[in-house]
Amino acid sequence: MKKRTLENILKIALDTFPVVLLNGARQVGKSTLALENFKNYLTFDDGELRLYAKENPKGFLKNLELPICLDEIQKVPTLLEYIKMHIDANRVNGSFLLTGSSNVLDHKESKDTLAGRLCELRLHPLSSKEKNNKPNENIIEKILRRDFKLPKKDYYEEV
The missing domain is CATH 3.40.50.300 (P-loop containing nucleotide triphosphate hydrolases)
Known part of the structure; x- marks a missing residue:
């Protein structure tokens, strides 16, 4: 779950x-x-x-x-x-x-x-962080760190 x-x-x-x-x-x-x-x-x-x-x-x-x-x-x-x-x-x-x-x-x-x-x-x-099983993750910090493992075409789904 x-x-x-x-x-x-x-x-x-x-x-x-x-x-x-x-x-x-x-x-x-x-x-x-x-x-x-x-x-x-x-x-x-x-x-x-x-x-x-x-x-x-x-x-x-x-x-x-x-x-x-x-x-x-x-x-x-x-x-x-x-x-x-x-x-x-x-x-x-x-x-x-x-x-x-x-x-x-x-x-x-x-x-x-x-x-x-x-x-x-x-x-x-479900939010993107919940979908990734990281409910306490700060998405802004992730963006600033450029910590994405998605191809650029999939960014719109993550954000």
């Missing part, structure tokens, strides 16, 4: 906030990053799980083993209010990693629900 630049920031956010929302476009690696960092992982792509969470949000949350990643949270937006209540009753940093392809916090009610409890991070497609 490719090491992502955001991985270190994700770990800091999980140490600092009870809820971290990992947002991003489809297919950028949100689920992969979540699976690599969380032992407990559920996805709301599962229709039965999604239905259970919608019909019995309190029971759903009560049965979870924390910390946990809830993938595709935009499919059960009403769960955010219950996550807030859970956090208010038992505030532990890193309890929930939520992922979503669309912006879960577009609605004002959603923003207010988790205010002060949530850190939102955005995952972008």
